[in-house]
Amino acid sequence: MSEASATDVDVLIVGAGITGIYQLHRAREEGFSARLLEAGAGVGGCWYWNRYPGCRFDSESYTYGYLFSEELFDEWEWSEHFAGQPETERYLNHVVDKFDLRRDMRFGTRVTGATFDEADGTWTVTTDDGASTRCRFLIAATGVLSVPYTPDIEGRDSFRGVQHHTGLWPEEPVDFRGKRVAIVGTSSSGVQVLPTILPDVASVTVYQRTANWCTPLNNRPITDDEQAQLRAGFEALRETLNTSRSGFAHPVNEKMAFDDSPEARQEFYAELWNSPGFMKLTYNYQDMLFNETANREWCDFIAGKIRELVHDPVTAEKLIPTDHGFGGKRPPFVIGYFEAFNDPKVSLVDLRDTPMVRVTEAGIETSAEHGGGLREFDIIVWATGFDFGTGALNCMGIRGRDGVALEGHWADGPSTYAGLQTRGFPNFFFPGGPHAAAGNNPRYNGDQVDFLTDVLVQARARGCEVVEVTEAAEERWTRMVDKGAEVTTFGTVGQYVGSNIPGKASRYLLNSGGREMLFKVFADSRANDFAEFGLTPSG
Numbered sequence: 130m131s132e133a134s135a136t137d138v139d140v141l142i143v144g145a146g147i148t149g150i151y152q153l154h155r156a157r158e159e160g161f162s163a164r165l166l167e168a169g170a171g172v173g174g175c176w177y178w179n180r181y182p183g184c185r186f187d188s189e190s191y192t193y194g195y196l197f198s199e200e201l202f203d204e205w206e207w208s209e210h211f212a213g214q215p216e217t218e219r220y221l222n223h224v225v226d227k228f229d230l231r232r233d234m235r236f237g238t239r240v241t242g243a244t245f246d247e248a249d250g251t252w253t254v255t256t257d258d259g260a261s262t263r264c265r266f267l268i269a270a271t272g273v274l275s276v277p278y279t280p281d282i283e284g285r286d287s288f289r290g291v292q293h294h295t296g297l298w299p300e301e302p303v304d305f306r307g308k309r310v311a312i313v314g315t316s317s318s319g320v321q322v323l324p325t326i327l328p329d330v331a332s333v334t335v336y337q338r339t340a341n342w343c344t345p346l347n348n349r350p351i352t353d354d355e356q357a358q359l360r361a362g363f364e365a366l367r368e369t370l371n372t373s374r375s376g377f378a379h380p381v382n383e384k385m386a387f388d389d390s391p392e393a394r395q396e397f398y399a400e401l402w403n404s405p406g407f408m409k410l411t412y413n414y415q416d417m418l419f420n421e422t423a424n425r426e427w428c429d430f431i432a433g434k435i436r437e438l439v440h441d442p443v444t445a446e447k448l449i450p451t452d453h454g455f456g457g458k459r460p461p462f463v464i465g466y467f468e469a470f471n472d473p474k475v476s477l478v479d480l481r482d483t484p485m486v487r488v489t490e491a492g493i494e495t496s497a498e499h500g501g502g503l504r505e506f507d508i509i510v511w512a513t514g515f516d517f518g519t520g521a522l523n524c525m526g527i528r529g530r531d532g533v534a535l536e537g538h539w540a541d542g543p544s545t546y547a548g549l550q551t552r553g554f555p556n557f558f559f560p561g562g563p564h565a566a567a568g569n570n571p572r573y574n575g576d577q578v579d580f581l582t583d584v585l586v587q588a589r590a591r592g593c594e595v596v597e598v599t600e601a602a603e604e605r606w607t608r609m610v611d612k613g614a615e616v617t618t619f620g621t622v623g624q625y626v627g628s629n630i631p632g633k634a635s636r637y638l639l640n641s642g643g644r645e646m647l648f649k650v651f652a653d654s655r656a657n658d659f660a661e662f663g664l665t666p667s668g
């Protein structure tokens with residue numbers, strides 16, 4: 130880079146989650162000077178903030194961890210197929226120390242503004258401690274689920290008990306013993322909290338707005354034999370994970386639902402029910418997500434299981450989703466969730482029957498019909514989700530060419546190229562943000578980091594001080610995402626289309642082409658000499 134554009138660092142990364150940590154490692158490996166800023170007090174991103182009771186992986190532990198170092202893979206022993214949050218936080222700290230990354234990380238530092246300087250192609254990034262840093266490349270690894278959302282209910286601050294959002298859980302343990310607890314929300318986090326706190330509490334009331342298609346996680350400890358097999362099979366596992374569509378190591382099912390007889394389908398659904406975590410999505414029939422009848426039949430099977438597991442028929446019916454099919458929202462995986470409703474200490478309030486009216490000093494009041502009213506609590510757990518995809522990027526104060534605000538540029542939802550960059554914001558990238566893919570998160574976020582690092586290496590080699598995606602490339606990608614999102618027949622709801630946040634633009638926020646589409650555009654771009662980024666051709 131030229132003398133005139135001297136910067137504090139070449140690459141400034143925001144976010145110390147699994148994506149940002151890897152990006153820092155890759156940037157340093159390629160000889161860039163780099164620094165990472167993180168709002169939280171420690172390493173881990175989502176695994177730092179979400180320390181609520183019961184928080185654990187829905188991805189198999191060893192498929193979630195990094196694959197770039199066999200030594201790291203060998204020396205770290207996950208205790209369970211789906212590890213709990215404390216273990217994942219320990220793992221990420223171990224990685225940071227092993228690769229000596231901590232010296233380039235600053236914690237307790239929130240980015241509040243970033244302005245692009247057109248004259249020399251640099252970014253000036255300001256933080257809540259009043260400091261500013263000048264960098265060539267700004268990489269926001271700020272996550273899709275890092276801005277917790279709590280509904281704006283009247284009186285929320287007046288509550289005299291303890292209240293926490295699952296995504297901002299305190300480091301000191303919350304004492305649930307003998308307490309009357311409310312859990313608001315029944316998505317992935319709320320369903321993990323309920324069975325975990327149940328043995329301790331006096332009572333729990335679960336406030337449900339929409340039921341979700343929960344199925345068993347089927348977790349268990351990793352045996353010594355399995356540990357040995359994992360080590361021996363590292364290369365094969367890495368190959369599978371680096372190429373699989375979903376980023377999981379699950380087998381692929383080539384069948385369409387109606388290739389099988391009705392009896393065979395029921396047997397297959399029973400096999401899926403007993404399979405680990407996301408296999409119920411990744412190993413399901415090929416057309417389960419696209420054929421409404423196939424989707425309905427699998428949902429009916431799950432509904433039957435819920436009716437078997439939950440003794441009270443009225444409660445069972447309330448726990449069966451009616452507004453979306455399996456996969457229309459991120460399906461939660463559970464350990465003893467449905468069974469918890471058989472405990473007399475647990476009750477369910479359906480917010481469609483009795484909407485929440487206000488929070489009072491003493492508890493939560495719902496509308497009076499259908500037996501609603503005030504219930505008193507000692508603790509309220511807000512398991513009410515996140516401002517998915519664009520939340521963190523839109524509140525960072527990003528200002529691109531001509532001072533354009535990112536949140537204004539994306540007022541109707543994001544447009545991107547490969548979920549990595551948007552035109553008008555040169556030298557600014559966001560791996561792991563909106564439009565990335567769907568599946569086992571670190572795998573496709575890692576693909577983005579590897580590709581992006583190649584782009585930066587090429588820019589440096591060719592003396593390009595400004596890297597900016599072309600309009601055509603961004604339009605192609607964004608059109609692909611929007612069109613693909615129309616294909617499913619049973620409707621996508623919730624955070625993937627922003628409908629959980631009042632006033633948020635309704636736009637598909639994942640990459641409907643999936644990881645395969647990322648592979649394709651990255652290969653094409655490499656073959657095109659990175660023309661999508663306007664790099665001058667290599668000699």
Ligand SMILES: Cc1cc2nc3c(=O)[nH]c(=O)nc-3n(C[C@H](O)[C@H](O)[C@H](O)COP(=O)(O)OP(=O)(O)OC[C@H]3O[C@@H](n4cnc5c(N)ncnc54)[C@H](O)[C@@H]3O)c2cc1C
Pocket residue numbers: 143144145146147148149166167168169173174175176177179184185186187188193238239240241270271272273274275296318521524525560561568569570571574
């Ligand atoms: C409870 C929970 C369980 C999950 N389980 C799984 C799972 O099993 N499998 C899976 O694939 N995915 C799972 N996910 C999705 C999860 O988001 C990803 O797996 C992963 O955390 C993404 O990593 P990341 O580094 O991209 O983002 P994050 O881990 O979210 O890290 C982003 C970091 O950026 C920081 N940041 C944001 N804005 C700023 C700012 N302005 N200034 C400074 N710092 C900032 C945040 O503080 C945060 O630490 C889960 C998510 C949650 C919430």
